[in-house]
Amino acid sequence: MSKFTLKVNRRTHTVDVDPTTPLLYVLRNDLDLHGPRFGCGLAQCGACSVLINGAIQRSCVLPMSSVKGEITTLEGLSENGQLHPLQQAWIAEQVPQCGFCQNGQILAAKVLLDKNPHPTDGQIRTALNPTLCRCMTYYRVQAAVKRAAKAIAGASATGEEKEVVA
Amino acid sequence: MSVESVIPRQIEELLSSHRRNFLKSAGLFAVSLATPGVAQTNPPPGPYRDPDFRQLDSWIVIHQDNTATFYVGKTDPGQGTGTSFRQLMADELDIAFNRTACIMGSTDITVNQGGSGGSTALEYDSRPMRRAAAEARRVLLEMASARLGAPVDQLAVHDAVISLQADPSKRVSYGELIAGKRFNVTLTGNNVMSATGLAKVKPVQQLKYTGQSLQRDDIPAKVDGSLKWAGDVKLPGMVHARNVKPPYAGAKLLSVDEASVRGLPGFVRVLSKGNYVAVVFEREEQAIEGARQLKTSWEKPAAAPFPRSEDLFEYMRAAVPTSKSAPVVEGDPDTSFTSAALKVEAEYEIPFQGHTSFSGAVATADPSNGQMTIYSNDMKSYSMRTCVADFLGLHRDRVRVVWMQGAPSFGRSACEDAACEAAWLAKEIARPVRMQWMRDEETAWDTKGPAYLIKMRGALDAQRALTAYEYNARACDYNHTGYNEPDSVLIAHLMGIRRKTPAPGRASMPSDVYAIPHRRMLGEVVGLPLIWETPLRTGNLRDPDGPQVTFASESFIDELALAAKADPLEFRLQLLGASAREDSGFRRARSLAVLQAAAAKFGWEKRVGPKPRGKGQVLTGRGVAYSFRGQSVVAQMAEVEVNRETGHVWAKRMVCAYDCGLVVNPEGLRRVAECGMLHSLSRALHEEVMFDTEKVTSRDWISHPTLRHADVPETIDVLLVNGDPQPDRPDLSPYGGGEATCKPTLAAIANAIFDATGVRLRRVPFRAARVLAALKAAGVDRV
Ligand code: FES
Ligand code: FES
Numbered sequence: 001m002s003k004f005t006l007k008v009n010r011r012t013h014t015v016d017v018d019p020t021t022p023l024l025y026v027l028r029n030d031l032d033l034h035g036p037r038f039g040c041g042l043a044q045c046g047a048c049s050v051l052i053n054g055a056i057q058r059s060c061v062l063p064m065s066s067v068k069g070e071i072t073t074l075e076g077l078s079e080n081g082q083l084h085p086l087q088q089a090w091i092a093e094q095v096p097q098c099g100f101c102q103n104g105q106i107l108a109a110k111v112l113l114d115k116n117p118h119p120t121d122g123q124i125r126t127a128l129n130p131t132l133c134r135c136m137t138y139y140r141v142q143a144a145v146k147r148a149a150k151a152i153a154g155a156s157a158t159g160e161e162k163e164v165v166a
Numbered sequence: 167m168s169v170e171s172v173i174p175r176q177i178e179e180l181l182s183s184h185r186r187n188f189l190k191s192a193g194l195f196a197v198s199l200a201t202p203g204v205a206q207t208n209p210p211p212g213p214y215r216d217p218d219f220r221q222l223d224s225w226i227v228i229h230q231d232n233t234a235t236f237y238v239g240k241t242d243p244g245q246g247t248g249t250s251f252r253q254l255m256a257d258e259l260d261i262a263f264n265r266t267a268c269i270m271g272s273t274d275i276t277v278n279q280g281g282s283g284g285s286t287a288l289e290y291d292s293r294p295m296r297r298a299a300a301e302a303r304r305v306l307l308e309m310a311s312a313r314l315g316a317p318v319d320q321l322a323v324h325d326a327v328i329s330l331q332a333d334p335s336k337r338v339s340y341g342e343l344i345a346g347k348r349f350n351v352t353l354t355g356n357n358v359m360s361a362t363g364l365a366k367v368k369p370v371q372q373l374k375y376t377g378q379s380l381q382r383d384d385i386p387a388k389v390d391g392s393l394k395w396a397g398d399v400k401l402p403g404m405v406h407a408r409n410v411k412p413p414y415a416g417a418k419l420l421s422v423d424e425a426s427v428r429g430l431p432g433f434v435r436v437l438s439k440g441n442y443v444a445v446v447f448e449r450e451e452q453a454i455e456g457a458r459q460l461k462t463s464w465e466k467p468a469a470a471p472f473p474r475s476e477d478l479f480e481y482m483r484a485a486v487p488t489s490k491s492a493p494v495v496e497g498d499p500d501t502s503f504t505s506a507a508l509k510v511e512a513e514y515e516i517p518f519q520g521h522t523s524f525s526g527a528v529a530t531a532d533p534s535n536g537q538m539t540i541y542s543n544d545m546k547s548y549s550m551r552t553c554v555a556d557f558l559g560l561h562r563d564r565v566r567v568v569w570m571q572g573a574p575s576f577g578r579s580a581c582e583d584a585a586c587e588a589a590w591l592a593k594e595i596a597r598p599v600r601m602q603w604m605r606d607e608e609t610a611w612d613t614k615g616p617a618y619l620i621k622m623r624g625a626l627d628a629q630r631a632l633t634a635y636e637y638n639a640r641a642c643d644y645n646h647t648g649y650n651e652p653d654s655v656l657i658a659h660l661m662g663i664r665r666k667t668p669a670p671g672r673a674s675m676p677s678d679v680y681a682i683p684h685r686r687m688l689g690e691v692v693g694l695p696l697i698w699e700t701p702l703r704t705g706n707l708r709d710p711d712g713p714q715v716t717f718a719s720e721s722f723i724d725e726l727a728l729a730a731k732a733d734p735l736e737f738r739l740q741l742l743g744a745s746a747r748e749d750s751g752f753r754r755a756r757s758l759a760v761l762q763a764a765a766a767k768f769g770w771e772k773r774v775g776p777k778p779r780g781k782g783q784v785l786t787g788r789g790v791a792y793s794f795r796g797q798s799v800v801a802q803m804a805e806v807e808v809n810r811e812t813g814h815v816w817a818k819r820m821v822c823a824y825d826c827g828l829v830v831n832p833e834g835l836r837r838v839a840e841c842g843m844l845h846s847l848s849r850a851l852h853e854e855v856m857f858d859t860e861k862v863t864s865r866d867w868i869s870h871p872t873l874r875h876a877d878v879p880e881t882i883d884v885l886l887v888n889g890d891p892q893p894d895r896p897d898l899s900p901y902g903g904g905e906a907t908c909k910p911t912l913a914a915i916a917n918a919i920f921d922a923t924g925v926r927l928r929r930v931p932f933r934a935a936r937v938l939a940a941l942k943a944a945g946v947d948r949v
Contacts, residue, residue, distance in 0.1 A: 001431070017449075017451075018431065018451070020450075020451075021449075021451045022451060025449070025450045025451045027399070028450075029400075029449065029450055032400075033391070034391065034392075034393065034394055034395065034398045035391035037395070037397070037523055037525065038526070039523075039524055039525045039603060039604065040399070040605040040866060041454075042604055042605055042866055043604075044866060044867040044868065045524065045867060046412065047524065073391065074389075074390070074391035075389070075390070075391035075392070076391075077390075078390055081391060083360070085388075087389045087390055090385070090389040091381065091386055093386055094381060094382060094385060094834070094837060095242035095385075095389070095834060096244065096384075096385055096388045096389065096573075097243075097245060097573045097574070097837070097838075097841055098243055098244030098524070098571065098572065098573060099244060099385070099388030099389070099393070099571065100395070100524050100525060100571075100572065100573040100574070101524055102389055102768060103391065104389055105535065108391060120559070121391075121880070122375070124875075125875045125878070126876070127877045128875040129874050129875045129876045130874075131875070132524065132867060132872060132874065133524065134522065134523060134573070134574050134847045135244055135523035135524070135574050135845075136840075136841040136842075136844035136848065136873060137837075137841060137842050137845075137880040138844065138873070138874070138875050138877075139840055139844065139878050139879070139882050140837060140840075141875070142875065142878065165492060
């Protein structure tokens, strides 16, 4: 066992686990986070996705010994009780069926929009393609990404305008 | 960390004893067999008795703040039925939707409506819910009548407030009338489905929330990360278990070397009985490692358990059926075939396809205080309770199942296996146990939808009219696994427990209402050599045999249309002409309505035979298919692109016209329809369980591909159609919405591929390599 200090969703935690332990189990079982979930344990589905320094990582295959950086999970996406525009879009589009995969879908979408705020349909499909859903909510996931992109663009446009006015 | 911290908000009430105490103090449990007065010698069997469906209080509780909680015996695996129940019940009770909540599927506090299955939630199970809500409204009106001193017919109800029609300032709320007290109203009815009070339900025209696209109440917690799932339950002293499955199907366990893992950190126990083996460790990652490292030795079975997946259909052709259904015969097909001017024959093959849930099955079992609580996302929590009780030899009143959300669990999923495993382990080691299946285990060992081999024949007369039709299905479905049977869960198989007689299985028939004068339809079941302890056990998948049967029947209708020199849509419309089978026009009218609605939206181009092939690398075509499931009818049209050089197929556009009666939540239904259709698109394009003569070799998302984002159509239109000959019937019922759209997709895609390429695919799935081989054989692969 070894001690590790993790910064997750703006809070610091210390855990004492075997260095080979995949991050997923520490997040779920030691830190009681339930955004990241077990789907395959093989880096094939995206259920366990987390953001580390803003990059998406599959925590099911990431040993604690190689975790470097600040972790954000689905729970950490909202700030001050305000849902992230992606989460709002997900509700507006009524995306989930069972919902089990949606952690991976939302985080994959976040990374896409952070890099490319105005993705084409083709770019959305390509970016999200590694993230699976067995309830087959893909069509609505794609619609929600477009909706969120619009909302974010709209919000920043208004923001800029305000700045000019001020 | 406290236990409460990981229990979902919405089921806190379940786990506190509050609700059970309410039911108990109210005498709302069904009569137990224990005789009063002899408690010392004959102690009550256990605390978890059945809530009594004949008590109104079992269904509805009105709170002080004029809100209501509905308790229903259903589960919602993600289709939004919980929200729909609230809409229907809020309408009958006359209370604002947003002042209601719905608690579902936990066996000790909700009446037994069987959980989910068969797309019956809204069609059947909502009926007693509506009647209970209507009865509560009636009783509240009587109470208000006494309180306000006016007869009921002079009262008005609006959003849970009752007032005098003549003087609305004289009013009393439901909460003021009843909160904290019990209705104490007994319902009648021989079973839960027929439970009723004196009140009548409203005509559908008076339903206010029903028909609105209200947002689903389970979605916010699924996107903000706050939902706690069945697999998230943590209990004091809980340990983690993993199975060690036989490396070969039908293998016999020779030895388990506990010493190989005893020294690993967190080791708790290795347990085995018969051929069942599991490891238990303190932490989850330790259990995974322990299962990996445990040394076991196995003896291969003397004979191969099954043929290779490549040889499955040869095997099925040669096999001797274990059973045959009585043929369904209309008219005189033999004479028609003898005198036919033209005969058409085709054979279709659909392999085993698995549930392959998004996550491995999971369950947590808590054996505290000599009881057993199971936390599970299985859609049939009620039969799970009985199954676990029987499997462990516990009185069923000592067992309860708390239903929680989880990964998709349509049909007979492996959740049931995981629950019995967790329960057995928990009982053995007397600690709460969390059992989680790994990916390879889920893909290889979950129950499979039966493989089908379907032969079809058609006879046309000299005028090219279809006169006779023959359907002959062979399903590889012997020893079909039922729901929550203590003698057919996988752990029972592996422990050597055997049902007296294997389940016969079934081969289903097409559901169309085409007017074909002469028909014969026959179903046969065949089995694989190994029927016990096999990873190729069959069980109900979403719309259990619909996609297989409809792939054959609706592909063949297109083949017949070609022989009749007719456009496939026109051909269907003609066959649905005046003398259609089965009814006095109800099914026929609705069949026509969905086909016509789909055609109008799609912009169906009439054509006989395949589209003239273009010169490009990508060929396009369109296809149609239609079917019934119960009383729900669906027509689908697809436009596909086929890359003739790679064999890649993309369904670019899909239209689905759907008549499933009264629509409770249109946007919710559209999504369910769309997801069902895409599930079958996945089955059409990707899914096939692969195996060699020792084991299943489909073990992950590489060896068992599924639909992905890139496969999804550019546009999907779901049209909700009311084709009822009396569309404004006050008693219009919802029919099953959950599964019907899974049925026709495989055929619609195959028919579209034929239109694009002129090549008929009769073997599912249409993976690129298979499509390319067929295009090559027909010389279509080159421009
Ligand atoms: S659980 Fe990590 S990618 Fe599937
Ligand atoms: S919503 Fe169920 S797996 Fe995606």
